[in-house]
Amino acid sequence: MEQKSIPAPLAGRVGHIAGIESITLDGRRLYFGYDYSDDLVVSPLIEDPGAMARFAAEHLRQRTGAHDAAYWAELVGLAAESSNLAPPEACAFTTEGMAALPAPGGHLLYLLDSALGHEDRGFALPPEAAPLLARLGRDPGDVAECVDECLRLVRAEGRAAHPEAWLLVQHYLAAALDRLPPTWAAFFAPLHHL
Known part of the structure; x- marks a missing residue:
């Protein structure tokens, strides 16, 4: 199966110590990197969970340093279930x-x-x-x-x-x-x- 390519990082927002968050728009889940200490979104919105994990492996860090896509895939999975920013109902939007x-x-x-x-x-x-x-x-x-x-x-x-x-x-x-x-x-x- 062909992997979806990852988007380009946001200018000036590479290498942040960050976690993964998600939101939904009309039921479509979108993931993004978030620097909690800086209150800053550090990635584009990415729909594909695998692409989000690969993006994070390439452009984001944790306090323990760089990690591979498998590590980030676990965080992507957790982000689909809960948020460190808001309750689940606040993370679901409709057009x-x-x-x-x-x-x-x-x-x-x-x-x-x-x-x-x-x-x-x-x-x-x-x-x-x-x-x-x-x-x-x-x-x-x-x-x-x-x-x-x-x-x-x-x-x-x-x-x-x-x-x-x-x-x-x-x-x-x-x-x-x-x-x-x-x-x-x-x-x-x-x-x-x-």
Whole structure:
């Protein structure tokens, strides 16, 4: 049987001490490497468990050093059963659910932030967002927390009741989604339609 090739690593994210995590989208399981000490996604999303194990053997490390694909295959198997990041129900997503409003402080937004590289996490919102932050009484350096608060308002009272909060959420998501690695951008694509 022919082995599926492994994808290229994410730029600047090779050699991390990491574990394996997984999520599902519409019932399709996707694996990824995760550096727990750095809160950072360190691989593309990979659907094939064998390809994930081979990717990890080539590009990731454990505290005990490098390991072969058989070692990583065990961790891939464990990742299909449980997560060190969130309860199982928080790791299952649907396209329909993602096209609705994300939960403030939820695993979806946590993954979005973790999939951004460190250089992209402090991204600036477009200039038109600055007056929104000022009217909402928020510091431009505190955007993620402000987005969580805006999502709480919009989910509780509706978009029409808080148009500026909703607009800020849209600016944030658009700016974040444009900075994601390709497989992660495809995963989060339903958020483009909010």
